[in-house]
Amino acid sequence: MQIIQNRRTFLVGLSAAGGAGLLKVRPSNAAEPPPETTTVRLGRWNNAAYCWGAVYLAGELMRADGLTDVRYVEVDHTVDNSQWLARGDTDFDMNMPSMHISLIEAGVPIKILTGVHTGCFELIANDSVQRVTDLRGKRVGVGNIGSHPQILVSLMANYVGLDPANDINWVESRNPIQSFMDNEVDAVLSAMPEPLMLRAKKIGHTVVSNEVDRPWSQYFCCMVAGNADYVNKHPATTKRVLKAILTAADLCASNPELAAQELIAQGFVPNYDDALGTLRETGHDKWRDYDAQDSIRFYALRMQETGMIRSSPQQIIANGTDFRFLKELKRELKT
Template sequence: MAKARLIVIAMVGGLLLNGCNRNSNSAAGAANKVRIGYVGLTCEAPIFTAVEKGFFKEEGLDVALVKCDWKNYKDVLALGGYDVTHHLVMYFLKPIEQGLDVKFTGGIHRGCLRVQASMKSNIRSVKDLRGKRIGVPGMGTPPFIFANRVLGANGIDPSKEITWLVFPAGELGLAIDKGEVDAIADSEPIGSMLVVQGKVRNIADQAADLPYSDEYCCAVLVNGKFLARNPKASAAATRALLKAAKWVETNPAAAAKLSVEGKYLASTTDQNTFAISHLRYIPSVSGAQTAVKLAAAEMKTAGMLSPSTDVAGLADRAFARLEGVSDEWLNSLQVEKVAGGQVTPNWIKRQYARFDPADRFCGLCLLPVIQ
């Protein structure tokens, strides 16, 4: 593995921003220097893969990794603490609406979110959720935003007709068991595990239900000022990440092992492989652009964006098409298939029997693992 990498630990508050600014000054001298932000999540496998497999170097980039705290992630990108990342579309749309200068440039993977109801309940459709209690891993988290979108699209006011209750991600199934909630919003692989255990039924599944099944959950993001100054480097970084996403889809077990052995996140190889196996890394440019439009429209309907927001204008402002970054290029792109780097259906079934939703594995795009 390529170990020659720089990891800048971003601190909270002023120290965080000052530290990133000092790194910014040192990186600003060359157009090929790019700082890539990350939190330490399973779904960030393409970032780690692009470093370890040399995809950034293939694009002529000199990359430094900037490890940031989740709660400061958006602000650090906006203030120039790092230049490029990939992250949740829904997580950034409200800040972009409010003036955050960042751009989406390509889709990394499709969605992994679900709204699920207790098998003991009579809830069988979204409309049955009106007036119910829904458990979420946090207000403002991706599962919460997805549930709001689904409710709003079905004529339910999430702020007035739902009681929201917050539980640790691994305890959502327990909340269902104890009758503390009627339904939950969660992320993979927790959602699949609870279905297999017979605790819940799916009410809305981002991976299977239209119009969400083809929607990109995570996309490449570039700081707007960096993009304006360095369009070629921005395009090169985007290509490296999209190629890495394709590599992860082809070699999920190898990508999971690479992420753990490189100490990019706190997990075991088996746990990380199990989590990655529930995501579809099918990179797309047009798919990401469509996802931005759909998410913005439904977030507005759900009251999560301003009633006066021009959805089409917001989507156009939020997305940048870059030279050499296209679906045609992606379709022609070939990546290696590593021996033993894939995941078999039988292996996944065995893991369902082993893992408990309360285990402290990395929860994909849900929340970072807390040691």
């Protein structure tokens, strides 16, 4: 009964937002083919990943659009969530372009389908680091080598002429943010809502924000990829999944207060202020304007330059992307 009530409350809230001219929620056109399957599996972090708001809130929209078996799967949190998709634990994953590209380079059959938003990450540092070039010889905290924070900071460093393998002292830590707060490292890549907490405590300063600082702010930080077999076998279902995620992204951008309330009500995250702050700081309205393919090209080129991949951006795009659904939805979901 509680699930039904939450669903009704959420959909009523969406309707109210739409009535205010902020969001239009409508089921798929009757002319659209029916979903080939009504089951979809999405990952779920344990009281974390506030930037996953659009994916979390999309579940009720999918159910309202005929996908009756939407599962948020509790999976292995000791690995990057790209491995959830690679292992077959989930059908879709939202992740940094670099992590999707790494799977494509490794031959994992996935398709990158859409960008969702910008602005998840900030490189935070102490006073010894005022710009990225100052990372030479400094300690940078990461969960582990090969994690997406380590990859992104490496790309930032290489972009300004540093050799990330030799110029940076990478410090692996079970809690890089705490290591930074304890002055055990000089810099750390923080993910929303961590920058909000550090600013509130007046700890460190922002060196790079991928919401406002170019070139990183010009490209998606979070993109959705799907299992290639699922996408190929279930195109109508896939389109409904993406439609729900992008509609939820519209809500996150236009009414972050309602979106944050629903994230709490549905039990996905524990703190309203952190949820609201994250939604306000991330560009959920960018999916309409940014070029998803250009984001893949940019990150693939940066990764090729650092030796992380051998494939060219053109090969990555040809082998691992499918933007036909996004093109259709940009037309259909015009405000």
